[in-house]
Structures are given as C-alpha cells and as structure tokens.
Amino acid sequence: MAALPLVAQNRPTSLGWTVPAFLSSAEDLKEKGNRLLERTWPPPISETYTVDGVTYRRHDPPVHKKSNTRARIWAEVVDAETGSRPPVPVGKRADVTSVEADSFWGWAVASTLKETGVRIEELLELTQLSLRHYVAPTTNTIVPLLHIVPSKTDQERLIPMSPELVKILVEVQRRARGIGQSVPLSTRFDPNDKTFSERLPHLFARLVGPTQNVLSNHYVRKLLIGIASHAGLSDGGMPVTFTPHDFRRLFVTELVGSNLPLHIVSTLLGHLDLETTRGYTAVFPEHVIQAHHAFIERRRQSRPGHELRAASSDEWQEFEQHFLLRRVALGTCHRPYATPCVHEHACVKCRFLQVDPAQAGRVEDMTANAEARLDEARQHQWLGEVKALEENLVHLRRRRDEMTGSPGPVRVNGGQA
Template identity: 45%
Template sequence: MVRDRHGTPIRPRVNAHTVFSWVRTFYQDLARWAADEPTRWGPWVAPCPVRDSDSDTDHSKNRARRKAAMDQRTRTLLPALPSLVKAVERQLKDAQTCLATGRETSAGAPFTTPAGETLLRRAGVSSRVYADDPATGRRRDLTVEEERAFWAWAIVEVLRHTGMRIEEALELTHHSFVAYQLPTTEIVPMLQVAPSKLDQERLLLVSPELGEVLTAVIHRVRRGQQAMPLVSAYDSLERLWSAPMPFLFQRRCGPEDRAIPRNYIYTCLNDALAASGLTGPGNEQLRYTPHDFRRIFVTDALRSGLPPHIAARICGHRTVDTTLGYAAIYPEDVINHHRSFIARRRALRPGEEYREPTAQEWQDFLAHFELRKVALGVCARDFGTPCVHEHACIRCPVLRPDPEQMPRLEEIHANLLDRLQEAKEQGWLGEVAAIEASLAAAEQKLAAMRDLAARHTTVHLGMPDLRGVVARIDSEQRNEDAKGQS
C-alpha cells in the first residue's frame, strides 16, 4: 500500500516490483561494499528479505497485466482509426481554407470559417494571420492552427502506413528515399529507416498513399526552394546534436528552420484529437500515442494475412515473438484453439512458419509487387494468393486501373463493340452474353480511370541529387584556396 507521511494507507501500490528491485539492489550493494571495505560495511551485511521467487512472480504478473492493458487499448483504438484519419483530413482542409480566407480579408473586416464561425481579421504587419473571435473574445493565430493541423495529419498518415517508431519517423531525411530495382526492370521507391532502438536499418516500401503524404511534406518544407533546408536535430536520449541534414519533419520558427521535436508532435496530435470529438466505450475522449499506431499497424497486417516473419522484418523486430506480442487480435482461448488447429494441419501446411525469412523468401515477397503489374493497371490481390478470376482482368473487381492506360482500354472497348455486333449478326447467343458482361466491366473500369485522372496527379518524391551540392562545395573551396594564396 502507498501511505502518506502519517502512515495512513492511501491506495494500493500500482507496481510493487520496482520496490522489490530497489530493496534487492540495496542488499547486493551492501555485500559488494563489504567485500571492498570489510571493517566499515561488514556489520551491516544481512540476507535479503526479498526472495528471487517474489521478484520473478511479481514481474511476470506485472508483464501479463501490462500486455492485457495494451491489447485492450489496441482493440479500442483500431476501430476508431478510420474516423481519426477523416477527422485530421477535415481539420487540415478547414484550417487551410480559414487561413486563405483570412489572408484575403482586409484588416477589421469579418469573414466566416468553414465551421460557421464569424471572425474579425486583426490588423498587423506580421507574416502570421490573426483573427478575433467575437463570441469568446479570444485572439486566434490562424497560421499556427494550420501548421499544427498539417503536422497532425502528416504524422498520423506516416505512422499508420509504415508502423515506424516516433524517433524513426522524426529522423527521416530527404536522403532516406531509395530507388529499389526489382529482379526485372521495374523500380519501386522505398524508405531507408535509420537505426534507432536495435541499431538495425531496414527498407520500407512507399505505397502511393504514403508517397502523396511525403510529397506534401517535402513541398511544404521546401517553400518553393530547390533544396531542402539543412537543420540539426537534438537527440534527447543520446544527448547529442546531429549533423545538419535535410530532415522531412522540420518547420520554420521565426528566422530559422528547426527540426520538429517529439513534444511538438504530441501537442499537434492531442489538439487534433480534442477537436475530433472521438470518444471511447466509456464516453471518454480517445487518446492516441505515436506508439499506438505501431501496434495497430502490426495488428492490421497480421489480420490481413501477412506472414508473421515478414511483419517482423518490416517492423524491425529481432524475433517473431516480439511482433506477435504487439498484435491484439483474439482472446487467449481463441489463440489456443487456433494453435491446436495449426498443429493438426502440420501435415498439409508448411512446418516453418514462425522463423526468420530467408533471402529467397524476402526476394519473393518483393517480387510479388512485380507480379501484380498488368496491362491495365495493378492487381490488388494479397501476397501469397493466386489469381482467382483466371486472369480476366477486365472483369476482375480487384484491378486497380491506371489512368495512363486509358487509350488501351478504349481500344479494347471499341473491339468489344465490334465483336458484339458480329456475334449478334451470326446468332452466337452465348458469345453475346459473355461479351456484354466484359463490355459492362470495361465501361466501369473506364469510368474509374476518368475519376482517378480527375482527382490525382503524378506523385513525385523528389529524389535528392547531390551533384550540384558537391560542385558548389568544390567551387567555394577553390575560391578560399585562391584567396589564401593571394
């Protein structure tokens, strides 16, 4: 029990294992000091009252209790993730619209926000846009609101698409983009994650959705310049400043650019959650931490059928047990029944499921994205699954059409019309029904292509080119040498 200064019990102790560790450490220190100075510390040596079994049992119970709390937290936050994504997107659009409207409004004039609030533009010569809220009498900094909404949206998207640790995300630079060559000719963009917790770097595939987010971050940090600013970041764990690097997560603070610290990410995320109004089962406000997105990423990946050893490699875990510890999918009884089912099916299933993937298996996993490339776009089937539609791509509902292949599909559509006319003239009724089904699917794919072409543009990640930087450094060095000789 935790007691006050008068000895009265206040509440049960949350973690007694810490107290046991302190007591055991104290008695071990006395024994070690007595070996060095027997005269001084020898009389104080005594057997430790805390047994090994007490400490180990308490530690096991505390670990199981913590695991159960994390699993319950993941099961609560995972269903609310789509709502959070929509909320941060809406907050970013509203903040950008409000800031643009405020800039266009003259000083002292009223304007209406997307939320229906009426604000008065505040006069001033600062580059920031301020507005007064007549309803509350509070002054609002629209520039800061838009900036926090953007970084909240960016960190949510990056963490939920990659499952990275927060320190790994903040250490991403413009040099982290790597062009990976698949076994044939296709090149896919990947992110090189710097070593953090386990001193192991790894590569992550950049999906189209993640590519759009990173492009928006790069465009914002550049601010119309050709190169990204070089800033130094302070590592609070290592107590060191990094060399100047083009970090992706950086922002303008007054006259200089600074790397975004971890506490600013927490501030932006908490503000976005407070404005979203998302609540949990007990009607309390939901609270996401950056590490929650990592647990959600692992849980969602395993639920989608990704092998555990592949998920461990993506997350940077040394063992598969660590990856399975992150997942919160089933209660304990379901897990036990599932493992029993796997044991009965060992004769029909591969025997080495939970192990480190070999180099060939990792290459097969990367080559899967090449096999999904078809003439009209990309097949969205999962890893390790065959084509269940007999490669009838026009009729297949999992085909993700490519807008650049619209002329090819229009040619196929015209050919289907000619074949339909010929089948009707020849009286091939079975062929007429088959061609009409393909024609309807082709028209649906054409509509999807036109919609994608209207909503999306080409994603350019802006691969860094160091040739200009090296030439500039060489030129400056030659000028300094010439000045020194003169």
C-alpha cells in the same frame, strides 16, 4: 478524470473502429486550416469574413520597425454559428499561421504513421536522403523505397512505398522545402541519448522563428490529441486519445509484412547507397551526404553483426522476378512484399491496385460488359449473378472515377480501393 490512452486501456484491437474517424478528422482539420489561411490573407484589417461557420476579422499587431516583415497572420473570432468549432473562443485572437501549420503537420504525421507503422523516433529521423528508389530490371519499373535507419531497438528496414505514401511524403517534402530548392538542414535532439544529430535535411521539420527545427515528440503528441478531440472519439463515455505508440500497435499488424527481407535489404542497400550519392550530390554538399552515411554506420554498430547478410544469387533472382508478378491488366499491384493475393486476382476489387491511366479504355469496356451481363441476369432472375455483378460495377466505376479525378463515396476494407 484524464482520458486513458489506448495502450493503457489494453484494447487496441477492439478500438480499431476509431481509426477511420481519426484519419478523417486529420484530413478535415487540414482542409479547414488551409481554407482559413487562404481566406485570411487577402481581406483588409477591418473587413469580416466567414469560414466554416466562424466569422473572423483580420488583426495585424503593430511591428517594431517599418522594415520588419510580418511572419504570422492573426484573426479575431467575431462570431460562431451553432455547431461550428472556432480555433479559439469568440472575442479571442487566433494565430492563423499556427492553426494551418498544426493542421498540416497533424495530417502528415497521422497519415505517415498509418502507411508505415514506424516508431515516432524513426518518423522524425526521416530525411530527404531516406527517399530511395529501385529500378526493377525485369520490368524497368521504379519501386519507391523508404529507408528506416537502424536503432538499438529496431532493425534497419526498407519499406516499399504505396502510391498514397509517395503522395504524402512529396507534400511533406514540398512543405519542408518552402520556397527553397532543397529541404533546409536542421539538427534533431534525441531525447533518449540526450544528443544532437548532424545537420541533415529532415523532412518533418518546420520554421520556428529564424531556425528550421525538427518536430518534437511533445509537439507530435499535442497534434494527435487535437485530432482525437476534433473527431469527438469516446469509449464507454470516456474520450479516447492517441499516442504515437498507439498508432504503431494499431497499424503494425497489417503492415509487418510490407518490409523487405533483411538479406534483400543488405544487398539492395549496396546498390542504393551508390545511386543516392550520385543523385543527391547536385542537391546537397558532399559533407551533408557523408554526415548522413556516418549517422547510419554509427547506428548499424549498435545492431548484432550477423543481422544483415548478403542475399544469395537465387534469393536475389527471386526478388527481381517478383516484380514481374506485379504487372496486371489494369496496372500495378502494390500489395506488401512476399504476401499472397487475397482477392484471388479479382484485381478490380483490391485496394492495392494502382490503375494505369493508359488502361482507361479497358475499364470502360469492362464496365459496359458488366452492365450488359447485369441486364441479362436481371431478365433471367439469376439473383446470385445479379448481386455479384452489382458489386463488380461498384468497383469498376470507382476505378473510372480514380482516373478522372472524381471522388468515390464507397470504401473497401476501411480504406480507399
């Protein structure tokens, strides 16, 4: 019997426990794919080598002409240790280039869906021109924003990007760019309208043969199924599969408040369109930028006319003053816009805190102070104080590890603190 997707099971909330395992599996596949490609590249054709418990022998099929360059790397699976998971059965040949590419794009799609809660169509429509930023005049802080174009079913949105999302999209942009100076232009086929887009610098695009192609819906679903299979997820004895829409349902609840209000979006886009045009004219020809603006305007025509109104002077002032409240002693708070502080300003415990490296000395002082207070509490057997200080030290040490690059094993609320 085929596995039921989460939507069909109608229990997305109860299966939320599968999400950390799914994302961990995506990260694991990405790391393994990268290791396999790096290890396969140098060896001579006859030499065997082992990666993650699987023994390979590089295989180079003949080319038709000596002048042809080899675009893909192949390896034969010679042997596999018990418990290892080879990409193909023993004795078969694996397309190592595809294995690595699939693992990267699977991680990129899953991670971006987690951080944004966008629909799969919105994800595949993202271009280099979707990456915006706003400089808050109150703090001179750069606020990275992700522009989601409107559609017949969803409003136009600006999503303040978390540090994690910035890192993900920088890596996606680097991947899409390849060895070039800018993201190559590509067209996207819209399966709903049955139309092709203008040639734009789509981020979620890969080289297929000689052309740059936007990832297809079918390819994305295949990647998500592969990640779930690698994770070995099951519910009631049945394997669990994820679809892009399942991801949206699972993550949109906690992320729904992260979008900027529509009246702020309307006013802010007026500034950002000018800044984007100035910033990208040195990267893309004018006709590409104009095609992007025309694409957005066509989409806006499908939305109700009253949807985007300009912000009043009081609303705009409130928006600008908002960024003053994000500055804290240890760095910057990246909680969703217009949401309260859930930790009552116990910032060191909060996963939305981005620590400023310049505050490393402050973190060390706070750690030493907490350790001294913990010793005193233990001497006096203040057990409640002992428990609170021990928890506080866990978070302080993680913040210290974040600044030094050391991994921290503890997770808070299902995510990195």
